[in-house]
Amino acid sequence: MDxxxxxxxxxxxxxxxxxxYVVSRGLRDDVYFSQEGDPGADxxxxxxxxxxxxxxxxxxxxxxAREWADRVYDTSEGLIPDEEWRVHA
Incomplete structure (x- = not known):
């Protein structure tokens, strides 16, 4: 990422x-925050x-992967497995 x-x-x-970084590449509408406050970009x-x-x-x-990128930031509706969202340590 440059x-x-x-x-x-x-x-x-x-x-x-x-x-x-995201804004400078013209992707302004693509910055979102997860329910835990983590920034992400589809x-x-x-x-x-x-x-x-x-x-x-x-x-x-x-x-x-691109197939999972929709709502990459969403802890409840995104495609990232639940186990990932439970990792804290």
Whole structure:
């Protein structure tokens, strides 16, 4: 993603950079947030999960195939398996 570091980042800081990245590519209508507050973009097939690392939250991207990209961010209606949404540690 053009040098945007997605792994091990502070979630709130990466969310701003991610939104800027998506907007700069003309995909403004494609930024959504999961019910847990994780940003995602259908067009890119990615949701940026926050995962606990001890007492710290860091980012962990989840990429999906185009067939699963619709509502990649949606914890209840998207196609990402429920097990993924239950990962916290």
């Amino acid at each position: 040098g945007l570091r997605l792994v091990g980042q502070v979630p709130s800081k990466l969310a701003v950079l991610f939104i800027d 067009e890119l097939g990615v949701v940026l999960r926050a995962q606990r690392a001890g007492d710290i939250l860091l980012t962990r991207p989840v990429f999906v």
